[in-house]
Amino acid sequence: MKSRDEVIHIQNKHLKRQLERIYNNSPFYRKKMDTHGILPGDIRDLDDLRKFPYTTKDEIIAHNKELFAVSMKQIQRLQSSSGTIGNYYVAGYTKTDLEIWSSCVAASLEMAGLDSRDILQVAFNYGLFTGGLGFHYGGERLGMAVIPTSTGSTSRQLDFIEKFQSTVLACTPSYFSYLTEEMRKRHIQAQSLKVAFLGAEAWGTELRERLQSQYNIELFDIYGLTEILGPGVACECGIHDGLHVFEEHFYPEVVGIESEECCAEGEVGELVLTTLTKEATPLIRYKTRDKTSITYKRCECGRVEARIAKITGRIDDMLIIKGVNIYPQQVETILLRQREFSSNYILVVEREAYLDMAKIFIELESxxxxxxxxxxxxIIGITERMIKQELYISISITIVPEGTIKRSDGKAKRVIDRRKCNA
Structure with a gap:
């Protein structure tokens, strides 16, 4: 394993090359750097990178084509973030970008103790979404047999697990919860499954503890986003004490949500990422809108790369109810402390007689x-009091019959804000 100094030396080398590349080849960054009076040589190392202005999602959507630093002849694939027409981002990938991506996902799988003898079932969506193809090629790079079941058709998902003895599953946390629910109903043991990689949604330790106690499946958090690469930007090791960032390719910072100043180690803020080796659509100091903290302490596993804490939600997801700021993940954390509650719930916010009202509709475990x-x-009384004590807001809870809450094979919709509809 590399030392911390070796990692920083590699990052500085890649950063210098990347700044030259974007200044010479990306119309967007050429204009941005000229506007702020920055030349590639002005930024000598990672410490100097703070001089560089942030890149925002609004910017990359508005100037998508200008961000490309290579010609279309060099592009081997395009992938896209979700969003309506005119409000999504398209990322480009060269041959080298795809090789790096698959190597990062393969390394993530290896961190879970997996190898070519394992069978990977990918239940992420394929197509423009990065989850499916990211895991697919990462698994193949490691020599695994890959089953591209994609999303949906839960009966077929379970049938493949039983028939072909899949050992690894990759999907969203909400879909994994649904699959385990169906396993219980159908009395499926799924004894071959030993590992699941969950991503594309924030999920907490409460959900991990609940699911791992029900099935002997070790859960790994994996992080990524289309704007940067896809899954494989960071991943947990077997210690499960934060996600290791693949720092040879990505430089992470955590900055204050309001101040935008660099946070101290361990302080929660917004994750900012710089792509150090991305060729097609490089991004410098991209504000991800994801909440986390960072540590540079050596992990018990021996790795020295920076680790980010589990994502606790997106800044965009923050709700202001009766003047109080809350995040859906905070609510879920409290709900799942009650073993009787399932992970199937909806938080509804609406306005009644000019007052904000929040209600939770939740199912019980089978x-x-x-x-x-x-x-x-x-149970309702205990949970409502905990929400009031910890989040300083009153939210009523209603238990609904099993099957009331719509299940999702992708990202689950947990919040309905009707105030926006009635504005």
């Missing part, structure tokens, strides 16, 4: 469907 009214009221 084994607790028979709880009497008194026990249900007790």
């Amino acid at each position: 084994q607790f469907q028979g709880l009497d009214d008194d026990k249900r009221k007790e």
